[in-house]
Amino acid sequence: MALIETRNLCKFYNVGDTVVRALDNVSLQINAGEFVAIMGHSGSGKSTFMNLIGCLDQPTGGNYLLDGISISGLQKDELADIRNRKIGFVFQGFNLLSRTSAEENVELPMLYSHVPVKERKKRAKEALGKLGLAGREDHHPNQLSGGQQQRVAIARALVNKAPVILADEPTGNLDSKTSEEIMELFVELNQAAQTTIILVTHEPDIARFSNRIIRFMDGQVVSDEPVVKS
Amino acid sequence: MINITSTLKIALRALWVNKMRSFLTMLGIIIGVGAVITMLAVGTGASEKISEQIASVGSNLIIVIPGSITQGGIRMGMGSQSTLTRDDAEAIEKECSAVKAVAPVLNTAAQIIYGNQNWATGVYGTSPGILEVKDCGLVAGRNFIDQDIRSANKVCLLGQTIVDNLFGGIDPIGQIIRIKKVPFTVIGILEPKGQSLMGQDQDDVIYVPVTTAQKRLVGRATPGMVRSIMVKAISADHMALAEKQVTELLRQRHRTGSNKDDDFTVRNLTQMMQVAEQSANVMTILLGAIASISLIIGGIGIMNIMLVSVTERTREIGIRMAIGAKTWDIRVQFIIEALTLSMIGGIFGIVTGVTGANILSAVAGWSTIVSALSIFLAFGFSGLVGIFFGFYPAYKASLLNPIDALRYE
Numbered sequence: 001m002a003l004i005e006t007r008n009l010c011k012f013y014n015v016g017d018t019v020v021r022a023l024d025n026v027s028l029q030i031n032a033g034e035f036v037a038i039m040g041h042s043g044s045g046k047s048t049f050m051n052l053i054g055c056l057d058q059p060t061g062g063n064y065l066l067d068g069i070s071i072s073g074l075q076k077d078e079l080a081d082i083r084n085r086k087i088g089f090v091f092q093g094f095n096l097l098s099r100t101s102a103e104e105n106v107e108l109p110m111l112y113s114h115v116p117v118k119e120r121k122k123r124a125k126e127a128l129g130k131l132g133l134a135g136r137e138d139h140h141p142n143q144l145s146g147g148q149q150q151r152v153a154i155a156r157a158l159v160n161k162a163p164v165i166l167a168d169e170p171t172g173n174l175d176s177k178t179s180e181e182i183m184e185l186f187v188e189l190n191q192a193a194q195t196t197i198i199l200v201t202h203e204p205d206i207a208r209f210s211n212r213i214i215r216f217m218d219g220q221v222v223s224d225e226p227v228v229k230s
Numbered sequence: 231m232i233n234i235t236s237t238l239k240i241a242l243r244a245l246w247v248n249k250m251r252s253f254l255t256m257l258g259i260i261i262g263v264g265a266v267i268t269m270l271a272v273g274t275g276a277s278e279k280i281s282e283q284i285a286s287v288g289s290n291l292i293i294v295i296p297g298s299i300t301q302g303g304i305r306m307g308m309g310s311q312s313t314l315t316r317d318d319a320e321a322i323e324k325e326c327s328a329v330k331a332v333a334p335v336l337n338t339a340a341q342i343i344y345g346n347q348n349w350a351t352g353v354y355g356t357s358p359g360i361l362e363v364k365d366c367g368l369v370a371g372r373n374f375i376d377q378d379i380r381s382a383n384k385v386c387l388l389g390q391t392i393v394d395n396l397f398g399g400i401d402p403i404g405q406i407i408r409i410k411k412v413p414f415t416v417i418g419i420l421e422p423k424g425q426s427l428m429g430q431d432q433d434d435v436i437y438v439p440v441t442t443a444q445k446r447l448v449g450r451a452t453p454g455m456v457r458s459i460m461v462k463a464i465s466a467d468h469m470a471l472a473e474k475q476v477t478e479l480l481r482q483r484h485r486t487g488s489n490k491d492d493d494f495t496v497r498n499l500t501q502m503m504q505v506a507e508q509s510a511n512v513m514t515i516l517l518g519a520i521a522s523i524s525l526i527i528g529g530i531g532i533m534n535i536m537l538v539s540v541t542e543r544t545r546e547i548g549i550r551m552a553i554g555a556k557t558w559d560i561r562v563q564f565i566i567e568a569l570t571l572s573m574i575g576g577i578f579g580i581v582t583g584v585t586g587a588n589i590l591s592a593v594a595g596w597s598t599i600v601s602a603l604s605i606f607l608a609f610g611f612s613g614l615v616g617i618f619f620g621f622y623p624a625y626k627a628s629l630l631n632p633i634d635a636l637r638y639e
Contacts, residue, residue, distance in 0.1 A: 056552060056632050077556040084554020095549045095636065099247055111236055112554040156553070 002029035010061030037207035040216035088157025256575035258528030263579025265521035271587035273514025328472035333360035355443020371418030382441035529615035536623035548635025568620020576612035
């Protein structure tokens with residue numbers, strides 16, 4: 001069974017009298033352990049797709065099954081719970097809480113899944129250590145470089161052992177060398193831990209780190225092909 | 231729901247980041263709680279003072295005064311009729327079962343002289359019963375005895391103010407003072423009672439036997455006439471009965487026809503005092519209510535700042551929601567923040583209120599009493615204010631859409 005499966009997924013908005021078809025009958029499957037890049041111009045529907053996949057939004061039509069659970073019709077708090085347990089988010093702007101230490105940022109998902117304090121701290125430290133941030137637990141985001149901040153965000157995405165990581169332009173704010181480091185980190189996570197990674201990007205160089213590229217245009221999937229590694 | 235210590239830590243950090251803003255917001259609560267505590271202290275102090283005065287005037291007290299006379303359509307006012315006599319007083323004492331003690335009063339103002347000192351005061355002709363009626367003891371000497379009354383002896387009991395003004399350190403007992411040029415021997419000194427409810431000095435009095443007063447000090451035509459009769463009932467429960475017995479006895483003695491009005495007035499002094507005490511209690515509630523308005527305004531300040539905070543931290547809320555914060559996780563976070571503001575404000579407010587009450591006591595000389603109840607009340611109320619005014623901003627935060635919130639710049 002596919003980890004992520006969409007059937008005729010639609011998201012329509014009414015803007016005045018016209019209906020905007022942000023996502024139009026998208027059906028696809030992503031299996032556990034895949035590393036997928038989603039590409040497309042702005043307005044192609046890739047962000048809408050990510051919001052739906054990430055359970056941040058509800059579709060206006062079609063079905064979405066995440067790990068066998070149908071997402072359609074779930075309440076706000078049920079969606080929050082699924083996000084908490086199943087999905088790790090990595091954003092372009094890092095989206096760490098400023099004025100909060102790296103460790104506390106990583107603890108955040110566990111705070112909402114009621115992990116006891118001691119275990120929370122232990123797991124946060126471990127996650128940061130794995131990503132090469134040992135010794136920087138008490139640093140605040142503004143004391144860390146862009147690459148380090150993104151690593152904290154990745155640690156936060158991993159710490160609740162979510163099966164899927166959704167990365168929305170994770171290298172958009174980073175220089176090319178750091179971008180490469182972060183992408184190698186994703187590859188490693190994908191290969192070593194079999195974490196499913198779904199990456200949104202508009203840079204072909206970044207997309208090439210994945211194993212499968214799905215292209216969106218005008219709310220529809222226009223191509224879906226594996227990456228041929230040279 | 232997320233655990234409280236973590237939330238509290240988040241709240242304290244958020245408040246600490248905007249120290250000045252948090253302090254100014256708290257100031258509203260500090261002033262509110264402080265005002266409530268100070269005002270309640272002033273009110274409680276006042277009613278306590280009145281209770282003390284009720285005790286000092288004498289408890290379960292009824293006072294009988296003569297009625298008014300009307301001459302050619304002109305009403306002369308209370309006490310203008312000379313209808314009460316010493317015999318009436320004695321009859322009340324003998325015949326009314328609900329009465330514990332009786333003292334007739336025939337008073338006059340007089341200049342008194344001791345050595346080269348003199349002093350103007352009220353001289354009260356009365357009987358030995360006066361001490362029991364007024365719940366007053368002696369600090370030195372002895373009370374009148376019946377012999378003093380029968381023989382109209384020239385003896386007197388002095389209040390503390392008189393002692394202070396006439397005798398500079400000399401023991402007054404056995405000394406001779408002159409009242410309206412008549413020499414009197416001092417036989418006792420009254421216990422100090424302080425000011426009355428109306429601000430009169432209750433220690434500025436001289437008691438002499440009623441007979442002596444009539445013969446030597448008050449020139450009145452009717453023999454045995456007194457200006458008033460003070461009656462003490464057996465207990466508070468016997469007040470109404472005592473009043474009724476006294477009225478019936480006096481109507482009978484004065485041969486008042488059943489179709490005629492009383493030629494005297496019976497006043498329940500304790501009742502009047504209790505009315506004063508009740509009005510002091512009403513004042514306490516009123517002061518507290520007015521002060522709590524400032525507490526509510528402080529609460530509006532909290533709501534205002536929390537709304538600003540929610541807007542400023544939209545992105546943070548978005549991140550928390552994306553990561554898995556549920557509706558109530560977000561609400562609890564902001565309510566705890568508001569509650570922290572109001573509770574810390576409340577603690578400082580208690581300090582301010584107690585200090586304010588003490589300053590008022592020291593500077594204005596008002597008696598103030600800070601009760602534990604008023605502290606709990608003010609603190610609890612400030613907590614409620616925090617929850618009440620924190621709820622709307624928290625509710626607003628929890629309604630945010632995570633996608634919009636994450637995109638918020």
